[in-house]
Amino acid sequence: GAVVSQHPSWVICKSGTSVKIECRSLDFQATTMFWYRQFPKQSLMLMATSNEGSKATYEQGVEKDKFLINHASLTLSTLTVTSAHPEDSSFYICSASEGSHRYFGPGTRLTVT
Amino acid sequence: RKEVEQDPGPFNVPEGATVAFNCTYSNSASQSFFWYRQDCRKEPKLLMSVYSSGNEDGRFTAQLNRASQYISLLIRDSKLSDSATYLCVVNVMDTGRRALTFGSGTRLQVQP
Numbered sequence: 001g002a003v004v005s006q007h008p009s010w011v012i013c014k015s016g017t018s019v020k021i022e023c024r025s026l027d028f029q030a031t032t033m034f035w036y037r038q039f040p041k042q043s044l045m046l047m048a049t050s051n052e053g054s055k056a057t058y059e060q061g062v063e064k065d066k067f068l069i070n071h072a073s074l075t076l077s078t079l080t081v082t083s084a085h086p087e088d089s090s091f092y093i094c095s096a097s098e099g100s101h102r103y104f105g106p107g108t109r110l111t112v113t
Numbered sequence: 114r115k116e117v118e119q120d121p122g123p124f125n126v127p128e129g130a131t132v133a134f135n136c137t138y139s140n141s142a143s144q145s146f147f148w149y150r151q152d153c154r155k156e157p158k159l160l161m162s163v164y165s166s167g168n169e170d171g172r173f174t175a176q177l178n179r180a181s182q183y184i185s186l187l188i189r190d191s192k193l194s195d196s197a198t199y200l201c202v203v204n205v206m207d208t209g210r211r212a213l214t215f216g217s218g219t220r221l222q223v224q225p
Contacts, residue, residue: 034212043117043200043217044157093156095213102213104156 003027004096006105013084013112020080021108023094029074030096035067038091038107050077084112114139117216119201125222130191134219136184136201145204146177148186150197151218157200160186191223 003026013019023033031052036044048069049057056069068080081088089112094105119136126132146163163175163184174187184201201216
């Protein structure tokens with residue numbers, strides 16, 4: 001079946017630094033990918049919709065200048081958390097669609113110290 | 114009001130028990146409905162889609178009531194391996210959004 005990978009699977013960084021998370025569709029092309037964030041014991045919250053070749057669409061309350069999304073190819077979307085702070089510590093999950101099916105990446109656990 | 118509401122649980126049940134989870138959604142334009150399973154520190158995985166006519170997959174039965182905007186999941190003969198968080202998920206297409214909206218999940222712990 002289709003696979004979505006994420007890298008890194010976990011990362012610890014210092015406050016003020018930037019972190020890039022990659023999301024790849026391994027055996028299919030994804031014109032649209034989605035970025036979610038999940039805090040402990042809470043639901044997945046959609047952050048933004050990443051569209052290949054165009055600007056991402058951000059959900060209300062998500063700062064586009066802080067969470068930079070680049071979808072440069074049909075198999076790769078990146079999320080960069082700029083000037084990370086401890087409150088950005090979370091589980092970041094990407095998702096990609098192939099037809100009517102949705103596939104999720106394994107997630108990236110970010111801890112900002 | 115949350116778009117998708119679930120009882121967070123936890124539901125602690127013995128092996129072999131039957132357990133039911135409920136979910137309500139607020140947007141009447143929701144068109145697709147799913148139950149996902151999420152294990153601790155893992156990504157969610159599709160358990161089953163939910164159809165108005167109701168559908169069954171082995172020990173799992175899902176029901177949808179569009180009039181009441183209510184979704185249910187029934188698990189029969191619970192196994193230890195069923196222990197996980199079950200996420201109620203809907204897809205709304207009225208604004209062109211194709212992303213899924215997740216409930217906060219109901220935690221199930223099956224005990225020996």
